[in-house]
Amino acid sequence: MSSADEYSDDDAGYYDEDDDEMLVDDDGSASEMELDPMNDFHEGSSRRKIYEIDYESLSQADVERQMKSEVEYITSIFGVTVDVASLLLRHFDWNKEKLIEKYMDNATTVSVAAGITPPEKAPKRPAASGGRLHSSSELSRESLIGPRRSSRRVASAATKSSKSKLLERATPPRQDEPFVCPICFDDTQTEFMSLVCDHKYCKGCWGAYIESKVKTEAESWISCMAEDCDVVATDTFVQQVLGEDKGTWGRFQELLVRHYVSHRPELKYCPYPSCTYTVSCSISRASLATQVPIVTCGNGATHKFCFGCNVDSDHRPVICPVAKMWLQKCHDDSETANWIKSNTKECSKCQSTIEKNGGCNHMTCKKCKYEFCWVCMGPWSEHGTSWYNCNRYDEKASKDARDAQSRSRASLERYLHYYNRWANHEQSKKLSVELYAKTEKKMEEMQITSELSWIEVQFMKKAVDEVIKCRTTLMWTYAMAYYLEFGNEKELFEDNQRDLERAVEDLSELIESPLDPEVIKTLRQKVTDRTVYVTKRNEIVLEDTARGFLEGRWTWNSPVAGLD
Amino acid sequence: MDARLRRVNKEIADCKNDKSSNIDIDLVDNSPFHLIGSFDGPEGTPYEGGHFEVDIVIPDSYPFQPVKMKFITKIYHPNVSSASGAICLDILKDAWSPVLTLKSTLISLQSLLCSPEPRDPQDAEVAKHYMTSKSSFEETARYWTEIYAGGPGKAGKGKASGPRDEIAMAGLDSAHVQQFQSLGFEKSKVIDVLRRMNYRGANVANINDDRVVEEMLKP
Incomplete structure (x- = not known):
């Protein structure tokens, strides 16, 4: 429209600055881009008007990519598996600095609190739990609690070993000692799984439990089914249990993204029903006194909401x-x-x-x-x-x-x-x-x-x-x-x-x-x-x-x- | 057979076979998903000698979501609603675990009777009574056990015989009730107001009589 040309002249200088910054950003790494989403213009908005704000709409996959890079960062520092790093970050509400500080301080306490290892995890335990476990699982379990080891493993190697552990767990118990799932009491079940705490249940019960947690309670922090056991299911474990249940797995991933977004001040989840987009905007609390951060998520022009408050419509020009x-x-x-x-x-x-x-x-x-x-x-x-x-x-x-x-x-x-x-x-x-x-x-x-x-x-x-x-x-x-x-x-x-x-x-x-x-x-x-x-x-x-x-x-x- | 049905049937059978726990589970109608659990009041508590019945509903997502339980027998306890029988217990809410069973949950209820948690009450009035004077609370709880749960009382098995002592039911002192009745208020109104204001034990000194009268004058 005609008005767009009229105002663009006034702001020409302003935008040139931004353009320069964008060039710099193009050369930068991907992580830098995420830290500074201001420079990435929202698609469709050609030139920003004074009453508009810089923001970026992210799809669920975009946010997952951000989460992945955070997880990888932790993996590289602590030498733990991706699953462990993810649990650690989730336990600390994605506060990297706090996690690093506490973890450096006392890795064992943090691992227990984050549901990665059971509290009384001591070397004598395998003997107490009977001969049901193979020694190889013990070894791989140690790799899961990598922090105790001084050697730093490459993330991929660690992931592999944790997977092999899960597969090993999934094997049926020995024939001479029939194991019946203590939840469903179904003696026809042959596939059993457990977290690092060794509380074994059949795959069907795990599936039903995770589905009930994810769908009914919208909970992504899924602890072991045993009473008073605080060990938490890793993403890999959840995926393995759910297998073909793509609906629940998808919802689980969405919950993880929501958890991440809710703990990031520069991110906000689109409030429209069943929309999975996120908006990234780095407006400070203080500038809410002078700016109205109305944003639209990438899902459609109708998904318009305010980044600064809970009003789910355009309340411009009022702050x-x-x-x-x-x-x-x-x-x-x-x-x-x-x-x-x-x-x-x-x-x-x-x-x-x-x-x-x-x-x-x-x-x-x-x-x-x-x-x-x-x-x-x-x-x-x-x-x-x-x-x-x-x-x-x-x-x-x-x-x-x-x-x-x-x-x-x-x-x-x-x-x-x-x-x-x-x-x-x-x-x-x-x-x-x-x-x-x-x-x-x-x-x-x-x-x-x-x-x-x-x-x-x-x-x-x-x-x-x-x-x-x-x-x-x-x-x-x-x-x-x-x-x-x-x-x-x-x-x-x-x-x-x-x-x-x-x-x-x-x-x-x-x-x-x-x-x-x-x-x-x-x-x-x-x-x-x-x-x-x-x-x-x-x-x-x-x-x-x-x-x-x-x-x-x-x-x-x-x-x-x-x-x- | 569906997993929920198998599990519930097994739980009911296990409970029948286990004579030592003194926990009974019975069907209400033909469905195994609506049950009545019952147990005796624990010894050494005001509930001793009483027999308590609990309404049990098994939700569709059992055992992955907790069972729904509430007392059918009226009981005077800080964590149980004296009106509806609703129970405040962590394992019936977020501390539920699928490995818990109907029997273990009923045993937990039984032990809740041994150790009330007045700081996390379901019934605030009862909890206040407990905090103000434990002995007076126990007397009332015992009286409720006698009346509603068939517990032994001074009147022997005097269940349903003779009028119930409303003052004792509310855990009040009959002298206090008479004192306000003499001002011309109806007995039921006096009991209601004094109970609500927790006019008991040491708390009496904190409550101005004028406030009580004011409260009673309210429509």
Whole structure:
């Protein structure tokens, strides 16, 4: 659109800088790229506008790659297997530094706590557990707890040995000593498996157990089935148990990714249902006061959410702390506000809200025992003997009481002014599904009544897209205006808001008006023009507000939590 | 045969064969997935002499998810709801392990009766009572055992004979109840409020009588 060119000039210098950095990054290694995702632009967004933020959308495979490189790093330092390194990292919530420090301090304690080795793992144990184990498994078990050994093995070699151990475990017990799984008691089972703790169960039970943990409890930290045994199943073990159950294995991998993402401040999982994308954005807590990090995951344009807070829609131009404050206020107030306004008055002495649900006009405040008249709000003592008929409406005391009352009412009025407009746009937005359906019908109709092709009638859909997008902006401008301190800046803001609102309403009316085959050509021209205009007005609001935040132009009329 | 059914059948059979544990498991109807477990109150506790029944439901994902258990017999215990019989025990929740059995779980319940955990209560009022005065709590628990679990009482096997002593049921002092009854409040209301406020033992000194009256005046 035309506006894109207009603003690109201003930001040209800014972007050149970024381009240089990108070149440097291209030469760098893969791990450097991950550490600095800022330089990788989100696909599709050509040039960043001032109200936009740098971020990168990652698929599950991308995140898995990141996790893998973390695991490999630990493997190379400690000389442990990939499985062990993964458990260690998960135990320390992917905090590498803490892991390294604690592990260097006492590897045995850490291994026990991370579910890698059973606590009483001592050399005498194999003898105690009977002759059921082959000596080779003991050897390979030692390789699993590599940290105790001073020699550092290559990761791949260690993995191999751990695999051979698992395969060895999977062999059926000797014929002369039939082993029955203590969980299912099924003596036809022949395949048994165990973790390093040697608690043997049949493969079927392991499968059912892991499936129940993964699917029912969404748990990826799967401990041994034995009571009070804290040894945890490695990824390899889980994969081996699940075998053909690709559904559970896939879910398990997703849970691992979610665990990793949740412990990374620069990553956030897409909040949309069953979406597996992650967004990487390195915005700092402090810059949330000036920037609104709205991101879209790689799964689709509708998966739009805020990186800085939990709002799962676009709340630009309002910054996170203010948006949160507003939503909280709406949540608290809107339901009851109307009822309070129409049914209650406040005691002119203690300001308690009072509902008059019957009886005469002689009110006694239950809280402060102040007696007053419901009609004039003045003190009852001035009413003399004219008990049930208030004729003292103009007395000074009554007037003062009513003034105080109206002042407090005014704050509610003010809130409702903003709230109603907010709610109105929200409502229109909610009806967008219907609007899309209606528009589609119209587009089909247009094709029939005029010579326009399907491509040529797309302008209607574009217009609807734009209207919905702008309604979201408008919604939030009312939240912003409610908290803006009165003054010139606010007036300018509201001017922009008004222009956008007018443009949106015009366009909205146009696309919803009945179709006249005679004037389709002019309608098309009009809609296209206005769409461009609306887009531009929207950009102006977003640009100006974003700039205002950076310049510190906006002042709030009430303290905002989370801002210094 | 499906693994769950095989396992439950074996567990029931094992329990029948094992006479030493004194734990019984019976079918409610024809399904082996809805059972009633029962055991005697442990010796040396206020539950001694009582016989307690537990409702057992085996979930579909048993034994990989814990069984659902609750007391059918009413019991006065900090970790059991005095109203619903719901039980607060770790192995019935996140500490469950598939190797645990119905029998071992019922034995755990039995040992829970020996060692209440008032700091992690299911029934806060009962737990408060326990913390305030253990002897008074035990007296009440014994009284409940007598009434609901067929335990031996002063009145012998006086189960269901004669009116139940509501004051003793609530673990209150009859002198306290009379004191407020004399102010003109109904007996049931007095018991209800005093129980809720934990008007027992040393705690009586902490509660202002005016507050009690205020509480009773509330609709």
